[in-house]
Amino acid sequence: MHAQQISVFIENKAGRLAEVTRILSEAGINIRALALADTSDFGILRLIVNDNDGAEEALKLSGFTVRKTRVLAVEVPDRPGGLHEILARLNDSGINVEYMYAFVRQSSENAIMIFRFDDPDAAVTVLTEKGFSVVPGEKLYTL
Amino acid sequence: MIFNMEFETLPREALAAIQLRRLIGVAERVYATVPFYRKKFTEAGVRPSDIKSLADLSRLPFTYKQDLRDNYPFGMFAVPMDNVVRIHASSGTTGKPTVVGYTARDISTWSELMARSLSAGGATRDDIIHNAYGYGLFTGGLGVHYGAERLGASVIPISGGNTRRQIMIMKDFGPTILTCTPSYALHLAEAAEEMGVDFESLKFKSGIFGAEPWSEQMREEIEKKLYLSALDIYGLSEVIGPGVAIECLEEKKGLHIFEDHFIAEIINPDTGEVLPPGETGELVFTTITKEAFPIIRYRTRDITSLNYAPCKCGRTMVRMKKVSGRTDDMLIIRGVNVFPSQIESVLMEMTEVSPHYQLVVDREGTLDTLTVMVEVNEASFSDEVKTLQSLEARITKNIRETLAVAVKVKLVEPKTIARSEGKAQRVIDNRKR
Numbered sequence: 001m002h003a004q005q006i007s008v009f010i011e012n013k014a015g016r017l018a019e020v021t022r023i024l025s026e027a028g029i030n031i032r033a034l035a036l037a038d039t040s041d042f043g044i045l046r047l048i049v050n051d052n053d054g055a056e057e058a059l060k061l062s063g064f065t066v067r068k069t070r071v072l073a074v075e076v077p078d079r080p081g082g083l084h085e086i087l088a089r090l091n092d093s094g095i096n097v098e099y100m101y102a103f104v105r106q107s108s109e110n111a112i113m114i115f116r117f118d119d120p121d122a123a124v125t126v127l128t129e130k131g132f133s134v135v136p137g138e139k140l141y142t143l
Numbered sequence: 144m145i146f147n148m149e150f151e152t153l154p155r156e157a158l159a160a161i162q163l164r165r166l167i168g169v170a171e172r173v174y175a176t177v178p179f180y181r182k183k184f185t186e187a188g189v190r191p192s193d194i195k196s197l198a199d200l201s202r203l204p205f206t207y208k209q210d211l212r213d214n215y216p217f218g219m220f221a222v223p224m225d226n227v228v229r230i231h232a233s234s235g236t237t238g239k240p241t242v243v244g245y246t247a248r249d250i251s252t253w254s255e256l257m258a259r260s261l262s263a264g265g266a267t268r269d270d271i272i273h274n275a276y277g278y279g280l281f282t283g284g285l286g287v288h289y290g291a292e293r294l295g296a297s298v299i300p301i302s303g304g305n306t307r308r309q310i311m312i313m314k315d316f317g318p319t320i321l322t323c324t325p326s327y328a329l330h331l332a333e334a335a336e337e338m339g340v341d342f343e344s345l346k347f348k349s350g351i352f353g354a355e356p357w358s359e360q361m362r363e364e365i366e367k368k369l370y371l372s373a374l375d376i377y378g379l380s381e382v383i384g385p386g387v388a389i390e391c392l393e394e395k396k397g398l399h400i401f402e403d404h405f406i407a408e409i410i411n412p413d414t415g416e417v418l419p420p421g422e423t424g425e426l427v428f429t430t431i432t433k434e435a436f437p438i439i440r441y442r443t444r445d446i447t448s449l450n451y452a453p454c455k456c457g458r459t460m461v462r463m464k465k466v467s468g469r470t471d472d473m474l475i476i477r478g479v480n481v482f483p484s485q486i487e488s489v490l491m492e493m494t495e496v497s498p499h500y501q502l503v504v505d506r507e508g509t510l511d512t513l514t515v516m517v518e519v520n521e522a523s524f525s526d527e528v529k530t531l532q533s534l535e536a537r538i539t540k541n542i543r544e545t546l547a548v549a550v551k552v553k554l555v556e557p558k559t560i561a562r563s564e565g566k567a568q569r570v571i572d573n574r575k576r
Binding site: 005007009010011016037038039041042044046063064065067069098099116 | 519520521524525526527528531532553554555556557558559
């Protein structure tokens with residue numbers, strides 16, 4: 001049920017982000033979603049790509065520090081309160097969201113959000129019990 | 144003003160006679176009581192009885208910072224602990240500090256030398272001394288404090304930090320002499336300006352600044368901003384603390400070394416050969432009156448020259464040129480000695496970081512800042528900001544606890560810091576000297 005996310009450490013200086021996208025582009029890897037967490041001197045780039053192993057290998061070869069993280073991709077009803085319903089359920093069950101960001105899809109009824117939980121397994125159980133749709137990794141990478 | 148007219152103006156021949164007598168005395172004492180010195184003397188094939196003239200000093204072996212480290216903490220003490228009344232320490236290169244001890248008579252000697260220094264800087268018993276050197280293991284605060292009391296001046300033991308309160312006290316108490324590091328003096332000027340306090344309206348007449356190297360340009364800036372006469376004081380805890388040498392108000396050209404207590408030599412740092420008067424080289428000190436922690440031919444690594452020409456102030460004591468550089472890579476950050484190897488040892492102890500680092504020294508406004516660049520590696524990288532920030536905080540804390548200096552830690556990408564090829568550029572010093 002989980003999806004893989006690739007995280008890359010990026011120093012906060014000109015051109016580093018473009019360097020990552022250049023490496024991925026040259027390796028023929030498609031970025032499906034991304035989020036950048038930043039502080040004044042470094043950033044962490046989080047990526048959902050169509051080829052995790054290929055992306056990791058290409059980035060490591062160029063000297064980047066890369067880490068794979070388990071995340072969940074959850075379908076969110078595209079209407080007012082859609083996201084709130086999910087967060088409220090998780091909150092009731094005492095599950096914390098470490099961070100989240102949106103997955104971009106061209107057209108569909110539902111949006112997809114990427115979540116990083118402190119307890120991903122418990123989150124899967126809660127979400128499926130409550131009838132929310134979790135998109136498995138293999139499906140997500142090629143959506 | 145000359146505090147001790149008899150000794151500070153001794154004719155050179157009389158001074159030399161006193162020095163020789165005291166030198167023989169200290170050589171005999173360390174030979175008898177400190178195993179380290181007995182061994183070193185024996186290896187060099189010299190006995191205290193071989194010292195017949197001051198020139199024979201050059202037959203004695205040098206003492207290095209490493210020797211103090213090897214004998215940590217009390218191995219170099221020449222008296223039993225029940226005679227030691229005070230212990231001070233300064234940072235060393237391996238994270239272990241250099242420890243020095245004082246007998247009651249040593250404290251008295253030191254107080255006298257600091258009283259002489261404060262007098263040379265214009266202080267009298269009528270003055271109020273605002274002492275912003277740190278109190279504690281560092282010798283600066285208590286050194287000035289005891290000297291001020293010996294002189295009979297009033298001392299405000301304000302210590303370092305809490306700058307806004309310092310400004311308030313300056314305004315309200317009207318101190319006339321300022322003692323602190325030169326960079327802190329400029330920091331005080333900035334803080335006063337922010338608070339709308341004009342130094343011109345304060346009562347300072349002179350300031351005695353030391354514990355870090357500073358330039359003539361910095362002296363001009365301090366004098367302009369603080370409306371006082373700025374003097375350089377020199378000292379190191381291994382020798383006694385502050386009060387080894389001081390500039391006089393009359394000339395402000397070179398620091399008079401209190402030669403009735405310390406013998407200064409200038410040597411070629413590569414060969415160890417003693418250089419003729421006036422030549423530039425490494426400053427070496429022998430203490431000739433200290434009891435608890437005498438030191439023989441201590442290599443200070445400070446580069447300077449000695450000037451024996453008479454001085455307008457009347458003191459006959461030789462003058463050392465303001466120290467402009469060092470023979471090693473020691474950094475002085477806001478008065479604290481920092482060796483790159485100390486940072487290295489802190490990082491080496493932390494398994495989650497790579498030992499590759501670079502130190503960047505800057506002067507922001509008037510305060511020195513030290514940034515430690517550390518590489519992130521697979522083991523330490525997390526995809527959560529808070530984890531990396533807590534790693535930065537942990538490194539900062541470990542460095543502060545070991546070195547007593549506040550640094551900024553910056554995580555950088557792996558392999559971005561140049562690897563050691565010959566002499567690695569561990570330090571980038573952007574301060575203007």
